[in-house]
Amino acid sequence: MSHPHPELGPPPPLPAGGLRIVALGGLGEIGRNMAVFEFDGRLLVVDCGVLFPEPDQPGVDLILPDFDYIRDRLDDIEAVVLTHAHEDHIGAVPYLLRERADIPLVGSRLTLGLIESKLTEHRIQPVKVEVAEGTRRPFGPFECEFFAVNHSIPDALAVAIRSPAGIVLHTGDFKMDQLPLDGRLTDLGGFARLGAEGVDLLMSDSTNSEVPGFVPSERTIGPVIDEVFRSATKRIIVACFASHVHRVQQIFDAAEENGRKVALIGRSMVRNMGVARELGYLRVPAGLLVDSREIEEWPPEDVVLICTGSQGEPMAALSRMANRDHPIRVAEGDTVVLASSLVPGNETAVNKVINGLTRWGARVIHKGNATVHVSGHAAAGELLYVLNLTKPSNFMPVHGEWRHMRAHAKLAALTGVPDDHIVIAEDGVVVDLVDGRARVTGAVQCGYVYVDGSSVGAVTDVALKDRRILGDEGFISVVVVVDSTTGKVTGGPEIYARGSGIEIEAFDSVIPLIESALEDTAADGVADLQQMRRVTRRIVGRWVSDTYRRRPMIIPVVVEV
Numbered sequence: 001m002s003h004p005h006p007e008l009g010p011p012p013p014l015p016a017g018g019l020r021i022v023a024l025g026g027l028g029e030i031g032r033n034m035a036v037f038e039f040d041g042r043l044l045v046v047d048c049g050v051l052f053p054e055p056d057q058p059g060v061d062l063i064l065p066d067f068d069y070i071r072d073r074l075d076d077i078e079a080v081v082l083t084h085a086h087e088d089h090i091g092a093v094p095y096l097l098r099e100r101a102d103i104p105l106v107g108s109r110l111t112l113g114l115i116e117s118k119l120t121e122h123r124i125q126p127v128k129v130e131v132a133e134g135t136r137r138p139f140g141p142f143e144c145e146f147f148a149v150n151h152s153i154p155d156a157l158a159v160a161i162r163s164p165a166g167i168v169l170h171t172g173d174f175k176m177d178q179l180p181l182d183g184r185l186t187d188l189g190g191f192a193r194l195g196a197e198g199v200d201l202l203m204s205d206s207t208n209s210e211v212p213g214f215v216p217s218e219r220t221i222g223p224v225i226d227e228v229f230r231s232a233t234k235r236i237i238v239a240c241f242a243s244h245v246h247r248v249q250q251i252f253d254a255a256e257e258n259g260r261k262v263a264l265i266g267r268s269m270v271r272n273m274g275v276a277r278e279l280g281y282l283r284v285p286a287g288l289l290v291d292s293r294e295i296e297e298w299p300p301e302d303v304v305l306i307c308t309g310s311q312g313e314p315m316a317a318l319s320r321m322a323n324r325d326h327p328i329r330v331a332e333g334d335t336v337v338l339a340s341s342l343v344p345g346n347e348t349a350v351n352k353v354i355n356g357l358t359r360w361g362a363r364v365i366h367k368g369n370a371t372v373h374v375s376g377h378a379a380a381g382e383l384l385y386v387l388n389l390t391k392p393s394n395f396m397p398v399h400g401e402w403r404h405m406r407a408h409a410k411l412a413a414l415t416g417v418p419d420d421h422i423v424i425a426e427d428g429v430v431v432d433l434v435d436g437r438a439r440v441t442g443a444v445q446c447g448y449v450y451v452d453g454s455s456v457g458a459v460t461d462v463a464l465k466d467r468r469i470l471g472d473e474g475f476i477s478v479v480v481v482v483d484s485t486t487g488k489v490t491g492g493p494e495i496y497a498r499g500s501g502i503e504i505e506a507f508d509s510v511i512p513l514i515e516s517a518l519e520d521t522a523a524d525g526v527a528d529l530q531q532m533r534r535v536t537r538r539i540v541g542r543w544v545s546d547t548y549r550r551r552p553m554i555i556p557v558v559v560e561v
Helices: 093-097 109-121 188-197 218-231 245-257 267-278 292-297 317-322 347-359 380-390 402-414 461-473 504-509 511-523 529-548
Strands: 019-025 034-039 042-046 062-064 077-081 104-107 127-130 136-139 142-148 157-163 166-170 201-205 236-239 261-264 303-307 335-338 363-365 395-398 429-434 437-443 449-452 475-482 489-498 553-560
Touching: 019 166, 034 157, 042 142, 042 157, 093 109, 104 109, 104 136, 109 127, 109 267, 142 188, 166 188, 188 380, 201 380, 218 245, 218 335, 236 317, 245 261, 245 267, 245 303, 261 267, 261 292, 292 303, 303 317, 317 347, 335 347, 347 363, 380 402, 395 402, 475 511, 475 529, 489 504, 489 511, 504 511, 511 529, 529 553
Parallel strands: 042 077, 077 104, 104 127, 166 201, 201 395, 236 303, 236 335, 261 303, 335 363, 475 553
Antiparallel strands: 019 034, 019 429, 034 042, 062 449, 136 142, 142 157, 157 166, 429 437, 475 489
């Protein structure tokens, strides 16, 4: 079983007839999915998504894949194949198209509809290539065949990439719901046919590889939602992902049956459901929808609100309702349903929202106390099924954290894939498929690119470290005026502090220490301002650490006169 090594160097030239695969995101993490395939100097990209920031990345809005590997080769890209329309698969497309606007975007009807709606906000008119399951399309030296797969959004696709190097099957995100709400089954027959033809490399979704068995059908949620509607006496507020068309349809159906009106809250929810309705993926009964601005005029027992915020996002509608920072006021007797899975790392934020809503008297129903959501990702039993159907010569787990990919690799080994044909890679690691064997051959530079407001890439890891220090420990600034000739202190030191938890009067005891240290520096003939700043920072830092056991950011300002 080959796996990355921290000292991997640049890869050698790709041998003639070989296929190179470089993931720029999505390996070792949940999100930011992007894989680049290269054959004979041409590139094919599968997905281009974003990662959402962790609490220790303050001020960051989104995290993009690092495009440096392909930045000088944008003209070599034949197309970007989008497996489905979740943000972790399409969210970075606008940023890639800023660098080359005419890259063809390949996807299903709903996927292209949702990405076009997103790109309109960025004032980008995309080049679209609509495909459907059961079809094949050439893109330069690559031929792509598309297969229907179930997921928590309609119209998801797996893609088989054919080239003279062999057949690679990329499942995208998928599961095997045997009773899907839209009747669209994962194409197991197609996978089996491909397996009989010979799959040289399987790249398969690893997100739920640690979960045994099979994921329940979406239909199991219907009776639970019906019970919620029957038992609710006042308003019902449902929070889910803005792309979960199936879940919204279930809410619409339950609302119609129980005589309630529905209002959509949040720009992304309104936009996505509008696209789904226009394209025929969402059935909206006549008279069901009302404007969110009119919802307060209706009796509480007659309304349902569908909003975003099921992950505890600070600026999403549900979080703002919990904080009493939204025009819609949660009240005693309201029922709130969190109809989504919990993204790893969001537990604290979600629990905070649940507590906030409960404080105002709402009954909160979530995955922990009712079956209001099922995962969109295949569990171990389904992953084994696909491995046995496709019988891959080589296997590479994708879309998951390290523990998920390793668990998936063990499943592949159980089905008979030889250990030395299983490749566990990480972002930036180069995997070459040559003569029927997949091997790690090197690595390319591949880091995080942070979006902060309108800036892309301006925020660095060093800047984030500074933000964390400022947020946790505050800062102290020290202003000193020195004589430009002698280096002696002629003014100050003046000390200012914010967020350090130290009273300003307490700094009176450190001022003599700063003066003494700077006098000693001047006596040694040192008049370098940089050296004086270092001395000031060291004296103040040591005093704060010894006295308060804290490590605030210290900003010394030394001015010459």
